[in-house]
Amino acid sequence: MHAETVILLVLAAVAVIVAARWLAGRTGLPAAALLTVAGLVYGLLPGPNLTLDPDIVLSVLLPPLLYSAALDSSLIAIRANIRTVVSLSVLLVLVTALVIGAGFALWVPGATLAAGIALGAAVAPPDPVAALAIGRRVGLPPRLVTLIQGEGLLNDATALTLLTVAVTAARGEGFSTWSALGSFATAAAGGVAAGLVVAYGVRPLRRLRRDPLASNAISLATPFMAYLLAESVHVSGVLAVVVAGLVIAHNAPYWTSGATRLQTDASWRLVDFLLEGIVFLLIGQQLPAVISGLGQYAPSTVVVASVITVGAVLLVRPLWLWLTEHAPQALHVRLSGAPAADEDDDPSTPPRQLSGREITVLSWAGTRGVISLAAVFTIPLVTDSGDPFPDRDLLLFCAFLAVLVTLVGQGATFAPLVRRLGLRADAADAARQRNQARMAAVEAGLTRLDELQAEQHDHVDDAAIESIRAALSTRLERYRRRLETLEDAEGEVPMSPQYEAALRVRRAVIDAERDELLRWRDLGRLPDEGLRTLERELDHQEHLLPARPL
Template sequence: MKLAEIATGGSMVQTIQILVLLLAVVAAVATIAARLEIPQAILLVLAGVVLALIPGLPTVELAPELVLLLVLPPVIYSSAVDMSWREFRFNLRPIFLLSVGCVAFTTVAVAAAAHWLLGFAWPVGFVLGAIVSPPDAMAPLSIARRLQLPRRILVVLEGEGLANDAAALILYRFAIAAVSAGAFSFGQAAGLFAAIVGGEILWGIGVGWAILRLRRWVRDPRIEITLSILTPFLSYWPPEHLGGSGVLATVTTGLYISWNGFRLISAETRLQGIFFWDFFIYLIEGMVFLITGLQTRTLMVRIADDSLSGMAISAALVSAVVIAARFVWMYPATYLPRWLFPPVRRRDPSPPWQTPFVLAFTGVRGIVSLAAALAIPFATANGQPFPDRDLILFLTFSVILVTLVGQGLALPSVIRALGLAHAGRRERHSARAEEDKVRRQAIEAALERLDQIAAERNLAESVVQRLRARHRDRLMHIEQRSDGDDGHKKLTELYDEIELQLIAAERERTNDLFCGGKLTDDARRRIERELDLREADLANRRGEE
């Protein structure tokens, strides 16, 4: 299936059947991954490989435009919206050194290895280097969060994952142009790179500003969520069409909305949008990783005439260079700025050696690399076949398998061996204490405002007392949860546990009355929504303990 077309020439009905089957596989693999505590991205790729090797199943081929134009924009936008602009700005130096510096260094290292050891022409080597240079942070982040790594490591990984695709895709376009035209001008490329970066940042800010004002004007959650779906494509498509990457504009829009959206987006829209986008991205990523594994059959057909041992050696060599280049870059990038610039060292002391090691080990490759390889044109500008196109595609897929499956499966053991497992627990408790402090101040501000309203409107004391008791109950709950005494914490846990049982009792009685014909459908849904919100609030508090 290429985009929506089965390679064997099947009808639209067969295409839909294949898509439904893939959804079923995603659900089944995700269930198994949760049981085994393995990132589902790894199992989905392996499941795709297994399915691709089963005789008789249709060949599924991933169309690069599906990823670059339809999949990549919403995934990047969603990650950018979830990203903290304050943390992104504070960690801009390490994020820039990884997303731009490490990508460029890896591109050069792979190009040199491909030229000197595999016999690639320099421009073709740079095409391969640009393709395999950007890491995919999704699978490592799921492991890192589960093992409670320090927050800063997570922020750097998230920030790198946002920006490295832009740098890699721009380098990729330059390399493709050099192969097609047979010439390359560094000065011209540098000027064009600066123009792309500046233009995409301005475009991203403009789209974010306009979309937020439009969403505030419509004030309808369904329309706002529709606009949120359109936002990443409005950010991505115009710069991409004009020769940029589109990634940087989409990241800029997402960060702008993340920083300014809380003032302009209604609470109802946020609640519905969180659930929608969580499911939307989950579905996209699951399907993409599964289809990545399904490319195995297509690759086997294309390299059938080549020496298997020679291909394996080439794949091992390129994979080793990709992994080693990140380690070689990581330590100087971490410590050299602090040694050379005392203000940087004073503001941001050097981390222990384990931190750059785990950051270096998380350099797994993913779907962007595969899409870029598939997007290589079949012919150059003069009509000649693009040099080593099928070999580049095979090497890219091999790097993805080696890094995603190999490093991904080993990452939990590496984190534990480095002593970083649960290292973020203390800062998480500290963050919880600060959060509770702000909650108390907010509730106290609400109580002060209540006294002002009571005086202005001459409210009855019974009304004021009821509202004051409700907020003081919230304040007492926070005090009990924040208190270091185990007795208070156990009391809070008991309170939450009993509250969940009471919600279940309300839900059961509501359903009984509905079944007995004493409640309309609309009323039942409104009551269910209230109960769902209360249960979600309790689950959120319990999950953050």
């Protein structure tokens, strides 16, 4: 492919990604589904097309996407919900793969159990990108967001390890249950260890990380370091990336500067936006590749295999969630973490079970994505004996169909389902919590100010200290008034006309300041370098203004 063609494809992809985001904002449809359909249409058109390379996906696209998701997650919240997360990311993946494998062995003519399990391992792990994007937009409760995030971070490692074991058995290299369990345990433990090595290995670089540019470079390189280290010792690179991201996200606030966090966050948001868009476009473009080999199968075989795959993907998940929530107490996998509103803080009080509405939402959040396609494309063309891998083309088609049905079908209906069920986060409660934290932070600042005044620190005069104290006291009083407004609020954050008017005035003042700086630059009274410095100051002030009163 010529360089000019590659450039045109990249520019076209960026244009489609931007257009899909705009259309999603106007229509409420998920961008992931729109991009998948766009890729599907393009794949059917004549002209150059991109075939999914599983090595590129697993080693180039997956690490930064997983790392960014881990940075945006909470290690504390996932640890508090670890039983449910493990149930979804490990046990459910294994059960789904076994159900599909058994279905293929029983009802698909000529199919083997190992080949069916390989397909099951590929389609078992949900890709939470689309569900989380929609869930956050419609205000999904934090506990459900944590479960979806935690599952999505850890299930890929389970699926890819199981896929390797199944492919080994299907290729005729022999299979041992104990050997498979040992391989899984080694890969998981080694992945965790590799992730911890990288997470703590970058800590000595914290002085460099105070430089925003150096911090960005280190942050962008970290997921690839974790993945390559783990893969080099034949353990789970996926798990290494996730663990590194969770640990770094938890510890970074202690040793990174504010400027570093602002720039690194902006960089990762751009990386996510582009990579996720490219991934969903790639999914749609694989249609020609996955249907090219279906001519050798009877239509009835294709239909049966498709029904088994899609049926298992859609039905096993809600059934598993219901069973684990209604199992006997000794076997119960419950929703750990934040207690229900009617529970006290007594640690002996058992956490409440997932409600029927929560089970429904978690079931519908199981959209599959590019990891399923990348995994199934890693299935080799031939076995060790030189024979074609059993039913490889059929496995590719079934995996693609499962991704398409869940990503477009479930993705497009996820937001209406959440709204219909009335599952929304308590925005007022979250606002109260943030205002309480703001008050605590300001009070800590006032206490420290008193200590510095008593110490006569750095020869700061009383006038400067009193000016800072007055500014902090004004903020504290504003937070107290806001908290009083929020005390009796439930659900939505109550609107404050006075506060909204104040925000509009502040934005108008910043716009006027920015216009005056541009006028000075245009008159030659301010160089561009000075303009950029002063613009950054105004940009930071504007960034601090909330979109809504919180």
